[in-house]
Amino acid sequence: MNFTNLLIDVADGVALVTINRPAALNALNIDVLNDLTAAFSSLQENAAVACVILTGSGTKAFVAGADIAAMQPLNAVEAAHFARLGHALMSLIESCPKPVIAAVNGFALGGGCELAMACDMRIAAENARFGQPEVNLGVIPGFGGTLRLSRLIGKGRAKELIFTGDMVSAQEAFRIGLANKVVAAEDLLAEAQSMAAKIAAKGPVAVRFAKEAIDSGLEMDLDRAGRFEADLFGLCFATEDQKEGMQAFLDKRQAKFTGR
Ligand code: CAA
Numbered sequence: 001m002n003f004t005n006l007l008i009d010v011a012d013g014v015a016l017v018t019i020n021r022p023a024a025l026n027a028l029n030i031d032v033l034n035d036l037t038a039a040f041s042s043l044q045e046n047a048a049v050a051c052v053i054l055t056g057s058g059t060k061a062f063v064a065g066a067d068i069a070a071m072q073p074l075n076a077v078e079a080a081h082f083a084r085l086g087h088a089l090m091s092l093i094e095s096c097p098k099p100v101i102a103a104v105n106g107f108a109l110g111g112g113c114e115l116a117m118a119c120d121m122r123i124a125a126e127n128a129r130f131g132q133p134e135v136n137l138g139v140i141p142g143f144g145g146t147l148r149l150s151r152l153i154g155k156g157r158a159k160e161l162i163f164t165g166d167m168v169s170a171q172e173a174f175r176i177g178l179a180n181k182v183v184a185a186e187d188l189l190a191e192a193q194s195m196a197a198k199i200a201a202k203g204p205v206a207v208r209f210a211k212e213a214i215d216s217g218l219e220m221d222l223d224r225a226g227r228f229e230a231d232l233f234g235l236c237f238a239t240e241d242q243k244e245g246m247q248a249f250l251d252k253r254q255a256k257f258t259g260r
Pocket of ligand 1: 109133
């Protein structure tokens, strides 16, 4: 896979996707959105990939937002189209059958914060800054910020961040549940790789079902979510991995999962 704006490296079941536009702090223009859409469409079908890490190139930014220079001249129809492209990408990442870890290596603002929130987990470098500063530009979040930030950190805190446009530090993001953990900048990729390797060693069908149960279950009432979880639990018993996982426990050995 060769992309103008991305670097992709697949090793040991883990794909590292690096947004590579450091001169614009990895800002998302249509080309980057299209590259990311093509990359995730391909990675989700790639049997050699069990887990994906998404990061930004350079030391300053994960993604500093949607590309302001590209957006400035848009009319209403073009802007809605641009936002729909962004929404489609965020949904693609969110529904990716493999877990996606955002390794947030600096600014994650606007579309960058939205991209990080579409990932399953966020590991923040100490220098990371999160925010939805769109109101500073006379617009609102357009790639799902109003939806995902309120679901992740609650309505009151989401409104404060979106109405003020304030940035929060990595530590504050951790405190309010926006970041899963904070690590030294130089340890960020190793920490993400270590989490990804741990996940990649599990039964991939079980991990995929767990992701589906959590994401879909949150959108259902508890009764339906409970039945959905019970059905997916049952479906696990149709896999070789369930037999192997439980037999390995009984044999007091390490399980060897195959994804079947
Ligand atoms: N779009 C386009 N270019 C951007 C950009 C963006 N979102 N963010 C930074 N850049 C560019 C700058 O224009 C600059 O380019 P030049 O060197 O050619 O002038 C380069 O990246 C470096 O940026 P700065 O010189 O501004 O770096 P800094 O360290 O002084 O400031 C920053 C860093 C605080 C992140 C600042 O760049 C900034 O505020 N960026 C914009 C953040 C923002 O408003 N993001 C939201 C965008 S709207 C959005 O995302 C809508 C949506 O929901 C879909």
